[in-house]
Amino acid sequence: MxxxxxxxxxxxxxxxxxxxPAAGNQGDNDELPIGLTQEEMTRLNEIGIxxxxxxxxxxxxxxxxxxxxxQGVIIRxxxxxxxxxxxxxxxDIVVTTIxxxxxxxxxxxxxxxxxxxxxxxxxxxxxxxNSYWTRDYGPWFIFDGLxxxxxxxxxxxxxxxxxxxxxxxxxxxxxxxxxxxxLVHTGGNHMTDGLGRSMSTDLVxxxxxxxxxxxxxxxxxxxxxxxxxxLDDVESGGIHHxxxxxxxxxxxxxxxxxxAAGDPAHNPLDARAAYLSQLTSPWGRPYSVIRVxxxxxxxxTNSLILNNKVFVPTFGSSSDTTALxxxxxxxxxxxxxxxxxSWLDDDAIHCRAKGMPDRGLLYIRHTPLAxxxxxxxxxxxxxxxxxxSGEPLISDSLKLFYRGKSGQYQSLPLLPTAVPDSFxxxxxxxxxxxxxxxxxxxxxxxxxxxxxxxIGQAWAxxxxxxxxxxxxxxxxxxxxxxTHFDYFPQYSDSDDSVISLGYSGYPEWLxxxxxxxxxxxxxxxxxxxxxxxxxxxxxxxxxxxxxxxYRCGDADGVQAINVADAVYLVNYxxxxxxxxxxxxxxxxxxxxxxxxADAVYLVNYxxxxxPEPCCP
Numbered sequence: 319m320x321x322x323x324x325x326x327x328x329x330x331x332x333x334x335x336x337x338x339p340a341a342g343n344q345g346d347n348d349e350l351p352i353g354l355t356q357e358e359m360t361r362l363n364e365i366g367i368x369x370x371x372x373x374x375x376x377x378x379x380x381x382x383x384x385x386x387x388x389q390g391v392i393i394r395x396x397x398x399x400x401x402x403x404x405x406x407x408x409x410d411i412v413v414t415t416i417x418x419x420x421x422x423x424x425x426x427x428x429x430x431x432x433x434x435x436x437x438x439x440x441x442x443x444x445x446x447x448n449s450y451w452t453r454d455y456g457p458w459f460i461f462d463g464l465x466x467x468x469x470x471x472x473x474x475x476x477x478x479x480x481x482x483x484x485x486x487x488x489x490x491x492x493x494x495x496x497x498x499x500x501l502v503h504t505g506g507n508h509m510t511d512g513l514g515r516s517m518s519t520d521l522v523x524x525x526x527x528x529x530x531x532x533x534x535x536x537x538x539x540x541x542x543x544x545x546x547x548x549l550d551d552v553e554s555g556g557i558h559h560x561x562x563x564x565x566x567x568x569x570x571x572x573x574x575x576x577x578a579a580g581d582p583a584h585n586p587l588d589a590r591a592a593y594l595s596q597l598t599s600p601w602g603r604p605y606s607v608i609r610v611x612x613x614x615x616x617x618x619t620n621s622l623i624l625n626n627k628v629f630v631p632t633f634g635s636s637s638d639t640t641a642l643x644x645x646x647x648x649x650x651x652x653x654x655x656x657x658x659x660s661w662l663d664d665d666a667i668h669c670r671a672k673g674m675p676d677r678g679l680l681y682i683r684h685t686p687l688a689x690x691x692x693x694x695x696x697x698x699x700x701x702x703x704x705x706x707s708g709e710p711l712i713s714d715s716l717k718l719f720y721r722g723k724s725g726q727y728q729s730l731p732l733l734p735t736a737v738p739d740s741f742x743x744x745x746x747x748x749x750x751x752x753x754x755x756x757x758x759x760x761x762x763x764x765x766x767x768x769x770x771x772x773i774g775q776a777w778a779x780x781x782x783x784x785x786x787x788x789x790x791x792x793x794x795x796x797x798x799x800x801t802h803f804d805y806f807p808q809y810s811d812s813d814d815s816v817i818s819l820g821y822s823g824y825p826e827w828l829x830x831x832x833x834x835x836x837x838x839x840x841x842x843x844x845x846x847x848x849x850x851x852x853x854x855x856x857x858x859x860x861x862x863x864x865x866x867x868y869r870c871g872d873a874d875g876v877q878a879i880n881v882a883d884a885v886y887l888v889n890y891x892x893x894x895x896x897x898x899x900x901x902x903x904x905x906x907x908x909x910x911x912x913x914x915a916d917a918v919y920l921v922n923y924x925x926x927x928x929p930e931p932c933c934p
Contacts, residue, residue: 349396350449350478352665353557358477366473368483371500375470376463379543382675383512384623385568385772390414390674391624392457392488395426398450398670401433403629403657407671408436410625414674416443416452416484445487448478453505453561455481456672457488457496460542465706467677468495470541472503475525499541501534502526506559506669511569513600513683516544519551521558547597552586556664563587565619565668567608567649568771570599575619576609601685610644612663613637620666621645623652624673626773631666632656651776678707680762682770686779687745687754691786691857696744699756701732704739707764715761718743719775723753727775732758751813752783786857787811789850793861796900797839799869803828805835807850807861814854824848843868843875843903868903871920871931875899879931881924887917906931 350358390412393399407413413435417423423442431437449455455478457469471485489496502525503518510516516538526534535546551558563575563583574591577584595607610618613633618641621630628645632638638656645654657667683702690697699718705711716732732741745754755778758770771777791808811817819833825846828837835848844867852859868875873883873890875898887904889895891914898904904912907919922928 349398352449352451352454352662352669354476361477364477364479365475365502366482367477368479369471369473369498369500370486371498372496374499374540375460375468375495375497377543378463379541380461380514381470381510381512381516381542381544382459382461382679383510383566383569384673386512386681387676387679387768387772388624388673389676391622392416392452392672392674393670394447394450394452395422396450398660399667400657400659401429401435403659403667404430405434405436406627406629406655406657407624408439410627411439412674413440414443414488415440416445416447416488418446419444443488443491445484446480447484448476448481450670451481451506452484452672453669454559455484456505457485458505458508458542459675460497461679461681461706462495465704465708466495467675467679467706468497471496471498472501472505473499475502475504497541499537501529501537501541504559505672506557506561509560509564509566510542510544511566511600513569514544515547515600516542517547517549517560517564517566519558519560520548521551522548549590549593552590553583553664559664559669561620561668562617562664563590563619564594565621567623570601570603571606571608571648573608573610573619573644573648576611578613581614603688608644608648610641611637612641615663616641617661617663617666618644620661620664620668622667622671622673626652628652628654629667629671630654630656631661632658633661634658649773649777651773676706676766678705678709678764678766680705680707680760680764680766680768682758682760682768684758684770684779687756687781689782689784689856691750691784691854692747693750693783694747696746697748697754697781699732699743699745699758701741701743701758701770702739703732703741703760705762705764707762707766709763712761712763715759715767716741717759718745718756719759719778720745720754720756722748723755727755732760748783750783750785753780754783755780782813784854784856785811785813787814787817787852787854787859789852789859789861792863794864794866796866796868796902798902799839799843799867800841801839803835803837803839805863806833807852807863809852809859811854814856816855818853820851820853822849822851839867841869843872843877866900868898868900869931870903870908871906871916871923873898873904873906873916873920875903879920879923881921884917884920884924887912887920888914891917908932 388411391407392414394416415426455474460468462468469485469489474482486496507518507521523531538544538546565573567573572594591607594605597605599605612618616633642654642656681704718730718732719727721727730743732743735742757774757778761767788810789807790810828835847862847864850861871879874886890897906916
């Protein structure tokens with residue numbers, strides 16, 4: 319289908335970059351660049367001329383995330399990656415190599431055999447190509463409403479008709495349905511979390527000038543089942559793909575490029591990282607953003623996740639060690655492997671290889687538990703399990719494994735619920751301050767055994783039983799009538815720094831200002847109570863506080879100050895009578911004690927015009 323994209327000239331002009339031959343390449347070294355050549359800039363009207371559009375796939379749809387179980391990886395010959403990298407990939411999965419002819423196939427087999435590739439894990443598709451950017455022009459994978467792995471074919475954003483036809487050719491080779499969406503796009507500018515969300519830079523809007531933003535978003539929803547987050551690009555040059563500066567490591571963790579302070583992209587990248595950290599992930603919590611420093615020319619975010627391995631580009635600099643460490647700390651349990659090559663600052667392993675999900679995927683879906691303040695009830699773990707192989711689950715294999723911060727994992731059964739494919743387990747109630755780690759496991763009759771997270775125990779989910787705040791101030795206060803009053807409780811919280819305060823049941827003469835109760839105490843004796851609420855994000859502690867209002871010198875508490883109060887004090891001091899309540903009411907002279915001097919003070923006040931009783 320012919321697609322006019324003349325409106326892209328300005329947006330794509332910066333993409334005319336040169337490309338050096340890849341280390342370890344076989345065959346010709348006249349590869350096209352990842353960007354557009356000057357000659358291609360004159361043929362933008364040819365973008366999509368061979369593309370076949372179709373109706374959207376039957377739903378519900380689920381686009382596959384990169385960290386899900388893969389059965390293969392797609393590359394192209396002549397190569398853009400080293401044979402050593404292919405050999406490592408082939409240890410675990412099938413390497414599908416697109417070759418242009420039988421002679422190229424023979425060349426590839428010879429090089430693979432010599433380079434230690436596991437040949438039993440290779441297959442070859444004979445089809446012409448223009449370049450080795452299989453990420454950019456290759457298929458996008460979904461599970462459709464028929465529970466079948468299918469291909470979504472976008473319009474490749476280059477006038478490279480052979481590349482643009484590869485998704486269809488692979489679909490034919492694998493016997494998979496291919497759904498053509500009428501949208502100019504590129505694989506390097508798309509990442510998905512497997513839970514209904516895609517992310518791209520606004521290059522996708524620039525490349526589709528005939529469509530409004532909402533129309534682009536609607537196409538993504540119709541063909542992938544995904545809501546769409548489109549971000550302004552943060553780099554002035556390069557190809558403007560999101561994988562040049564960001565990578566999803568799991569549904570709630572994003573790796574974001576960091577650069578030197580003098581780099582023009584430094585502030586935009588910092589701002590973008592801060593913005594992403596405020597977005598709510600599909601797990602219902604803000605994204606965790608991890609930064610990886612990328613000196614000029616180093617594209618560490620352009621890595622590839624294939625099952626339990628992460629293939630990271632290395633550049634022969636001291637920053638390689640730091641980048642690999644960042645990955646290992648961010649993805650515990652994964653085997654993080656560095657590979658050198660002809661990488662550029664906007665092109666590396668991720669651009670040149672494309673993973674293929676397991677067609678018979680045993681899929682476990684779970685939203686991890688969050689911190690809770692509940693110490694009384696068990697913690698329900700809700701799970702969805704789909705067997706795309708069509709084989710039934712093995713019921714006694716469905717397990718929930720959990721442990722405290724230390725100790726051995728214990729297993730609990732995952733039991734079916736009334737909802738199809740849904741299961742639930744219960745972690746017993748725990749005491750405050752406990753951190754729980756847990757993971758899930760399932761098997762089906764196809765022979766597949768899967769854990770969630772995929773890496774299992776090493777990167778297990780975790781949640782924390784919150785310690786509630788503790789109100790440390792007294793629960794009873796005495797107040798002198800007619801004076802100004804401020805109340806702000808004292809509290810402590812060992813595991814939270816964000817605390818909110820609230821009050822209920824307080825009298826009308828008090829108001830709340832900046833979390834403080836404030837007002838002028840009425841000139842009368844009284845007793846009142848209020849409730850203070852001290853909350854962290856997970857728990858609330860309440861304390862009932864009693865306030866006793868007294869009038870200075872009103873020792874007998876009958877609301878009048880007269881000689882009876884002096885008599886009351888004499889009886890208290892010399893005859894064992896009842897004490898003033900509160901005791902401060904009898905301290906008429908404010909010397910901090912209640913004695914005969916206070917009775918004399920009151921007599922002087924009542925009969926001789928002496929000073930009024932004061933308040934301590």
